[in-house]
Amino acid sequence: MEKGRIITGCLAPHPPHLAYASNPQQNEPKASGAGAWQPLLDAYARLRQSLAAHDYDVLVVHTPHWKTRVGHHFLGVPHFEGLSVDPIFPNLFRFHYQLDVDVELAEAICRQAQAEGLVTTMMRNPEFRVDYGTITSSHLVRPQWDLPIVAISSARTYFDYSDEVGEREMLALGRATQHAIEATGRKALLLASASLSHRHFTEEPEDPEDPSFEHIYNPNQAQWDQHVMELMRQGQTRRLLEEMPDFIAQSVSECRDGSLTWLLGALGQAEIPATIHGYGTVIGTGNAVVEWDLAAQEVGA
Amino acid sequence: MSEGKVIGAYLVPNQALPVLAPEASPGWQSLAHSYAQVRAEIEASDADLLLLFSTRWVSIIGHQMQADPAPDYWVVDEDFHQFGSLHYQLKMDAEFASLYQDCARARGLTARTVAYPGFPIDVGSVATLQMLNPENRLPAGIVSCNMYSDRAETLVLGKAAADAIRQSGRKVLLLGVSALSNRMFGHWIEPASDRIHSLKDDEWNRKILELLGEGRLEDVSQLAREFHRQANGDSKLKAIWWMAAAMGQHNHYRGRVFDYQPVWGTGAALVGLQPTAKAEGGLEYDEDEVDVFVGDRNVLAPQPSKNHE
Numbered sequence: 001m002e003k004g005r006i007i008t009g010c011l012a013p014h015p016p017h018l019a020y021a022s023n024p025q026q027n028e029p030k031a032s033g034a035g036a037w038q039p040l041l042d043a044y045a046r047l048r049q050s051l052a053a054h055d056y057d058v059l060v061v062h063t064p065h066w067k068t069r070v071g072h073h074f075l076g077v078p079h080f081e082g083l084s085v086d087p088i089f090p091n092l093f094r095f096h097y098q099l100d101v102d103v104e105l106a107e108a109i110c111r112q113a114q115a116e117g118l119v120t121t122m123m124r125n126p127e128f129r130v131d132y133g134t135i136t137s138s139h140l141v142r143p144q145w146d147l148p149i150v151a152i153s154s155a156r157t158y159f160d161y162s163d164e165v166g167e168r169e170m171l172a173l174g175r176a177t178q179h180a181i182e183a184t185g186r187k188a189l190l191l192a193s194a195s196l197s198h199r200h201f202t203e204e205p206e207d208p209e210d211p212s213f214e215h216i217y218n219p220n221q222a223q224w225d226q227h228v229m230e231l232m233r234q235g236q237t238r239r240l241l242e243e244m245p246d247f248i249a250q251s252v253s254e255c256r257d258g259s260l261t262w263l264l265g266a267l268g269q270a271e272i273p274a275t276i277h278g279y280g281t282v283i284g285t286g287n288a289v290v291e292w293d294l295a296a297q298e299v300g301a
Numbered sequence: 302m303s304e305g306k307v308i309g310a311y312l313v314p315n316q317a318l319p320v321l322a323p324e325a326s327p328g329w330q331s332l333a334h335s336y337a338q339v340r341a342e343i344e345a346s347d348a349d350l351l352l353l354f355s356t357r358w359v360s361i362i363g364h365q366m367q368a369d370p371a372p373d374y375w376v377v378d379e380d381f382h383q384f385g386s387l388h389y390q391l392k393m394d395a396e397f398a399s400l401y402q403d404c405a406r407a408r409g410l411t412a413r414t415v416a417y418p419g420f421p422i423d424v425g426s427v428a429t430l431q432m433l434n435p436e437n438r439l440p441a442g443i444v445s446c447n448m449y450s451d452r453a454e455t456l457v458l459g460k461a462a463a464d465a466i467r468q469s470g471r472k473v474l475l476l477g478v479s480a481l482s483n484r485m486f487g488h489w490i491e492p493a494s495d496r497i498h499s500l501k502d503d504e505w506n507r508k509i510l511e512l513l514g515e516g517r518l519e520d521v522s523q524l525a526r527e528f529h530r531q532a533n534g535d536s537k538l539k540a541i542w543w544m545a546a547a548m549g550q551h552n553h554y555r556g557r558v559f560d561y562q563p564v565w566g567t568g569a570a571l572v573g574l575q576p577t578a579k580a581e582g583g584l585e586y587d588e589d590e591v592d593v594f595v596g597d598r599n600v601l602a603p604q605p606s607k608n609h610e
Contacts, residue, residue: 218601
């Protein structure tokens with residue numbers, strides 16, 4: 001078997017607003033098209049265009065909206081279908097999903113992570129409802145739903161212990177993911193399903209897509225987001241990881257759910273410049289669609 | 302129509318394990334038995350509505366009130382999925398949900414009802430209702446726990462509940478679905494060996510239960526911040542703030558601690574509070590009193606420019 005590899009890693013934020021605004025047939029509510037989140041929809045379109053040049057066979061998603069306090073969990077049932085209703089924005093996201101899971105790869109990551117010293121569990125209950133973070137990021141990256149996914153929960157280590165302990169765990173989970181992909185011969189696309197700054201407004205306009213309402217929560221959030229994206233652009237991965245606890249603390253970042261650090265760990269903390277496909281706000285939070293194209297790096301090397 | 306009122310309140314656990322697998326742990330089994338005692342007390346009361354505030358239903362856009370008259374679905378715990386699914390068919394008081402929404406808005410809060418087929422009722426509410434109202438003898442209401450709200454906003458939400466209860470004419474039992482200390486074991490344990498995560502958490506839980514057993518709900522509400530800091534309280538103990546505000550912010554209660562057990566390290570208690578004429582205790586109060594919510598104070602956001610004449 002040929003050694004597997006990570007083709008590309010992406011920061012792929014999951015505001016359900018973006019799935020809503022795309023008006024997919026699977027989602028019950030229909031958006032007005034008023035355009036509040038157009039920069040992010042355009043960013044996802046550019047990401048999809050970039051990914052079209054690549055050959056990959058599985059999406060591996062780390063999601064902040066499957067929150068587990070007893071370690072790291074992995075979907076372990078071959079097929080799920082059902083209705084995912086966002087308990088926070090049910091007016092925007094009631095999505096009928098059907099998806100396949102690459103259980104063999106999920107089990108391999110689970111075993112590798114355990115070998116790294118992490119607490120891991122396979123989720124085998126067929127009635128489990130797949131979270132909207134997994135669905136939104138997967139849909140926006142590959143709306144065809146023609147490839148299996150692996151979904152990894154967000155362990156609460158940052159919250160129950162400390163940001164520093166959480167960071168160490170996520171780097172270990174990233175390493176485990178990388179090794180399992182190599183060992184199973186997969187060509188994988190990795191998705192860190194997370195926003196950057198993550199302070200929401202607590203009210204929304206009558207038309208949630210009203211662009212006159214949408215802006216960043218405050219300038220501090222915007223400055224942090226710009227700084228972090230600049231580090232990504234320059235390929236300063238190690239500095240980004242060093243500053244991650246400050247970023248988390250000072251910008252209420254969703255990176256506290258571990259997805260971005262997991263991704264950077266899986267990419268071997270490679271110091272390669274990322275492509276920022278776009279940045280925009282959703283109900284006050286800062287979101288960037290970012291790609292680390294490992295395949296292009298290999299070609300260029 | 303006569304004026305409605307709160308006729309009592311219960312603090313109940315936020316975890317489903319005593320419902321999913323009571324036999325697995327002596328503590329969970331004990332809680333299951335104690336739920337039965339509370340259920341009997343509820344059935345003997347003349348309540349006509351159960352109103353839940355659940356820390357397991359997190360909201361961002363203000364406060365959400367469940368208004369689907371007959372939610373019918375299932376929930377699988379994010380951690381404890383191997384213990385099975387909880388299928389539910391519930392009876393909600395949609396009229397009350399709408400009234401609660403209006404009363405919350407009248408006090409400056411952002412609030413909305415939600416009624417969508419397949420909406421994921423949170424596991425804490427489902428477990429509570431399955432244990433305390435298994436036949437849907439009483440209709441229920443559920444209000445969410447806003448992740449950004451602090452004490453002031455939560456008090457206003459509680460007062461809005463009191464407004465709605467008065468206007469509705471209902472006789473209401475409040476159910477605060479919340480852990481005390483909320484530190485869980487981050488690894489798999491033998492359920493039979495479950496214990497409170499730390500001695501410190503346990504001591505703080507017992508102090509809070511001592512006060513609640515004396516009926517001193519407002520005193521516990523005043524202590525909530527310190528408890529949260531010291532014992533990793535569940536969601537800042539917002540359920541206590543909400544209950545205390547909805548019940549008049551005093552200590553005029555007869556308290557009864559039905560049970561206190563560990564559930565995966567958290568402090569899980571069943572406590573009843575019945576209004577009485579006589580006040581118990583009374584500590585120094587150092588928290589603000591708030592009646593109307595005036596919005597988030599996002600001090601770093603640009604302020605609208607003022608016109609100078």
